[in-house]
Amino acid sequence: MALMTRAGVMLVLLLVVTRAMAVSAIDIRDFKDPVLAERYSDITASLRCPKCDAQAIDSSNSPVAEDMRERVAFLLREGRSDQEILNYMVDRFGEFVLYNPRLDGRTWLLWALPAVLVVVGGLVLAAFVRARKNARVRALSEEERMRLDSLLNRHPKETE
Amino acid sequence: MRRRVLLLLPFLIFLVLGFFLYRGLALDPSARESALLAEKFPSFTLSTLEDPDARIDESLLRGQVSLVNVWASWCPTCKEEMPQLLELSERGVQMVGIDYKDTREHGRQFLEEFGKPFEVNIFDPDGDLGFELGVYGVPETFLVDANGIIRYKHIGYITPDDVEEVMQEVEKWR
Amino acid sequence: MLTLTVPELGLFALLVALGLSLLQATVPLVGAATRRPLWMAFAEPMAWGQFAFLLLAYASLTASFLLDDFSVAYVAKNSNSMLPWYYKFTAVWGSHEGSILLWSLILSGWGFAVSLFSRNLPRDMLARVLGVLGVVSAGFLLFIVATSNPFKRLLPSIPADGADLNPLLQDVGLIIHPPMLYMGYVGFSVVFAFAIAALIEGRLDAAWTRWVRPWTNIAWAFLTVGIALGSWWAYYELGWGGWWFWDPVENSSLLPWLTGTALIHSLAVTEKRGTFKSWTVLLAIITFSLSLLGAFLVRSGVLTSVHSFANDPSRGLFILALLGITVGVSLLIFALRAPRMSASVGFGWLSRDALLLINNILLVTMTVTVLLGTLYPLILDALGLGKISIGAPYFNSLFVPLTVLLCAFMGLGPVARWKQMPGRELFRRLLGAGVAALAIAVTVPFLYGGEWNAAVALGLVIALWVVLALGRDLFGKVHNASSPLAGLRKLSLSYWGMVIGHLGLAVTIVGVTMVSNYAIERNVRLALEERIDLGGYVFTLTELGERRGPNFLADTATIEVTRDGNAVTTLRPEKRLYIARGQPMTDVALYPGLLQDIYVAMGEELNDGSWAMRIQVKPFIRWLWLGALLMASGGVLAVADRRYRRRRSAVTESATFSNEVKA
Numbered sequence: 001m002a003l004m005t006r007a008g009v010m011l012v013l014l015l016v017v018t019r020a021m022a023v024s025a026i027d028i029r030d031f032k033d034p035v036l037a038e039r040y041s042d043i044t045a046s047l048r049c050p051k052c053d054a055q056a057i058d059s060s061n062s063p064v065a066e067d068m069r070e071r072v073a074f075l076l077r078e079g080r081s082d083q084e085i086l087n088y089m090v091d092r093f094g095e096f097v098l099y100n101p102r103l104d105g106r107t108w109l110l111w112a113l114p115a116v117l118v119v120v121g122g123l124v125l126a127a128f129v130r131a132r133k134n135a136r137v138r139a140l141s142e143e144e145r146m147r148l149d150s151l152l153n154r155h156p157k158e159t160e
Numbered sequence: 161m162r163r164r165v166l167l168l169l170p171f172l173i174f175l176v177l178g179f180f181l182y183r184g185l186a187l188d189p190s191a192r193e194s195a196l197l198a199e200k201f202p203s204f205t206l207s208t209l210e211d212p213d214a215r216i217d218e219s220l221l222r223g224q225v226s227l228v229n230v231w232a233s234w235c236p237t238c239k240e241e242m243p244q245l246l247e248l249s250e251r252g253v254q255m256v257g258i259d260y261k262d263t264r265e266h267g268r269q270f271l272e273e274f275g276k277p278f279e280v281n282i283f284d285p286d287g288d289l290g291f292e293l294g295v296y297g298v299p300e301t302f303l304v305d306a307n308g309i310i311r312y313k314h315i316g317y318i319t320p321d322d323v324e325e326v327m328q329e330v331e332k333w334r
Numbered sequence: 335m336l337t338l339t340v341p342e343l344g345l346f347a348l349l350v351a352l353g354l355s356l357l358q359a360t361v362p363l364v365g366a367a368t369r370r371p372l373w374m375a376f377a378e379p380m381a382w383g384q385f386a387f388l389l390l391a392y393a394s395l396t397a398s399f400l401l402d403d404f405s406v407a408y409v410a411k412n413s414n415s416m417l418p419w420y421y422k423f424t425a426v427w428g429s430h431e432g433s434i435l436l437w438s439l440i441l442s443g444w445g446f447a448v449s450l451f452s453r454n455l456p457r458d459m460l461a462r463v464l465g466v467l468g469v470v471s472a473g474f475l476l477f478i479v480a481t482s483n484p485f486k487r488l489l490p491s492i493p494a495d496g497a498d499l500n501p502l503l504q505d506v507g508l509i510i511h512p513p514m515l516y517m518g519y520v521g522f523s524v525v526f527a528f529a530i531a532a533l534i535e536g537r538l539d540a541a542w543t544r545w546v547r548p549w550t551n552i553a554w555a556f557l558t559v560g561i562a563l564g565s566w567w568a569y570y571e572l573g574w575g576g577w578w579f580w581d582p583v584e585n586s587s588l589l590p591w592l593t594g595t596a597l598i599h600s601l602a603v604t605e606k607r608g609t610f611k612s613w614t615v616l617l618a619i620i621t622f623s624l625s626l627l628g629a630f631l632v633r634s635g636v637l638t639s640v641h642s643f644a645n646d647p648s649r650g651l652f653i654l655a656l657l658g659i660t661v662g663v664s665l666l667i668f669a670l671r672a673p674r675m676s677a678s679v680g681f682g683w684l685s686r687d688a689l690l691l692i693n694n695i696l697l698v699t700m701t702v703t704v705l706l707g708t709l710y711p712l713i714l715d716a717l718g719l720g721k722i723s724i725g726a727p728y729f730n731s732l733f734v735p736l737t738v739l740l741c742a743f744m745g746l747g748p749v750a751r752w753k754q755m756p757g758r759e760l761f762r763r764l765l766g767a768g769v770a771a772l773a774i775a776v777t778v779p780f781l782y783g784g785e786w787n788a789a790v791a792l793g794l795v796i797a798l799w800v801v802l803a804l805g806r807d808l809f810g811k812v813h814n815a816s817s818p819l820a821g822l823r824k825l826s827l828s829y830w831g832m833v834i835g836h837l838g839l840a841v842t843i844v845g846v847t848m849v850s851n852y853a854i855e856r857n858v859r860l861a862l863e864e865r866i867d868l869g870g871y872v873f874t875l876t877e878l879g880e881r882r883g884p885n886f887l888a889d890t891a892t893i894e895v896t897r898d899g900n901a902v903t904t905l906r907p908e909k910r911l912y913i914a915r916g917q918p919m920t921d922v923a924l925y926p927g928l929l930q931d932i933y934v935a936m937g938e939e940l941n942d943g944s945w946a947m948r949i950q951v952k953p954f955i956r957w958l959w960l961g962a963l964l965m966a967s968g969g970v971l972a973v974a975d976r977r978y979r980r981r982r983s984a985v986t987e988s989a990t991f992s993n994e995v996k997a
Contacts, residue, residue, distance in 0.1 A: 026937030099725030132680025
């Protein structure tokens, strides 16, 4: 999934594309260093074209996307870090251009909510399992319960 | 009772979601905010459209409120916008133009034909200043206060209906 | 001239269908509530009539396209006299008005199918199900008539020719993709109708789940195929080579798919164990609600997507009202009428019940993640908190770990028993599968890529774990029988459906893993006779030319592909200019293969007469869609299971015949 690059398309309910993307741009850029080429494609895939509807700059042929690609390449050759380049773009075009939003006061929920759901789900599961255990323990005689306890205590060890 | 509340939860979540979807209908998803509000106008050294040998920089914008309009001769809506810019200029707003990714010849011709609201025209043939300003479509208009701080940005062309709004912003920062 | 009145005929049929749907939405429901057999019996003829008249309306619109009747605004906007006839046929659903008509047609078609295949349903249940379907249908037909009339005329100034169908849609994949997708979206309306009917009636027993399961599986299978077709289409049509972009519109198709998948699994628990009833009903409601939400997002313009319909605020408001009423009312009914919690039977940590619950928790978390990522920018904007974008990096960062977790438990699911299973036994059965999965997954990166790659190993280990655990289970079942053949024969079709469905997911995961990590892509400048080495292949541009298609002009290139001096294939990509719209398009040349695709897209002509080309080698990309097809066939296969074909007498029995799975 990591290679998925841009905002784009599968037409789900049919589209009428008015402005952007009749043809995705084919951007020819030669980096001597393959690492730089890799970083270039990652960065241009994670920056959103401000002019387009929902496209990363790597595939858009709108003029501003071309300028931004040009600038990314320039900054990379200058030796700037990925983060510096992203900040550089945010300073000019706003947070909007980041496809991977920064973690801050307004965005933490994006990561927190899925995490909370998994935890709550785990608790619900535990409740069901407890319910069974209780139901069973209540129905057993003293002797049976002792036997059960010893069985239950044995289990964790065996599965470890 | 607690269980009924729990069962009502999906409905409540849906109400909240529905509220946002309703609000969303009134929003324009293609609107963008400027990253440069309350920031200094970027520094630059460029020539003017009229004079290739002139050298101007951001100090040009100090001392009074100005409207900086990014335009180009190749941009059709810039023509539509000219009457409104002329009106703003007549109403005493200092207008500064940035001729963006253009040639001198075409730029001058454009002004001859459609009017000259600008006191100065910064000539930005490579769009470098435009990039610093986060311009992604022409025309765009920035309001810069007397200290050279960007206070307001209008994306797209200023329609006759927008003139009053722009004037109010100008008055606000005077 | 009869042909002159075709659009009016269509509109008339549409209005009749609307009238019938209004009757279908009221009379049977009232009849069921007041126990009037005659009123209940209204449901079926209304459903048939609605379907027939919508078919007529749809045929009229199609006829207008085939007749090049540009006095119809919708035809003028989406067709052209030069458009090949088969695209005129599919252009009917090429834009908003026609596609919503198709949506309604399919909805009524599902209603018709319910009436055909539910002869053994109790009369009041059938009346309620069709009644609810009538409500939904009436809502959409009102929407069409009020805001999106596809038969509107451009009179008196009739354009000489049409503006043509969007070139992106002039493609084979598009002939089948939208109908498949709509079959899925709309198919969940049947499940939804059953859920509401059950809530009203207070009847949520094993028989109910047995009625619902086939419809769920079929709708889900259609949606799966629809999504896969869309992904396939995007891959070859857009010239980019991507297959999933987390675009809002794609996301809105994924949402009902995820909850639909959860529903399939929770229905299994509800049928076999009689538990999670409320939850299952809620999932059924949510799944269809998300289908409706998708329609809203695409057609209202609240989100920007590369492929939303041309938007109109009044339509947005109408669909939102439709969504609000349908979903709001059904969630209220749910809150008031959901069944009491069944006696808490409980289950052990390693039971199949627990594993299916985990499946649901993870799928719901995934759904919430997609929903959150899709709507969050809108929510922040509505709150005045600024504008942000959420794209692939966010979704991937959450989907990868969630999928890994899902698959980890998915391996255990089929092997585990209901209620309780000793950990020791499970461990003993699956140790081999786990070790083998790990061993193979760790080796493959070295063999295939020549070096260690953790992402590949992770993707493969989860896929192999799912497959090998299934294999172990299958082996166990066959092994215990008197002879292997007898063992195989004993397995039910629903078991095979599960096996193939799970296998499909594993195949897709292998595809995703391989293509994401081993795809090679290069944008090159190619002059005539120039050669490029890429991924072991040599690409030579041997010829440049031009040609004229029915409604476009094209620059063409011929590229010879060789490997070690042996000819592999000749690729002919094109750069087209569609005349009516003046829109350029790239026509990709593909050399598909089970193990890899070679992909060439033509870009712009450069100053020196050479051309920009995008050349890619995409390993295992076909597996993505192959997996999806397997998943869908698994869903369909399970429907063929004997127990869904039992007569009504059998239907009332309690859910005790569940253990055929355990051989």
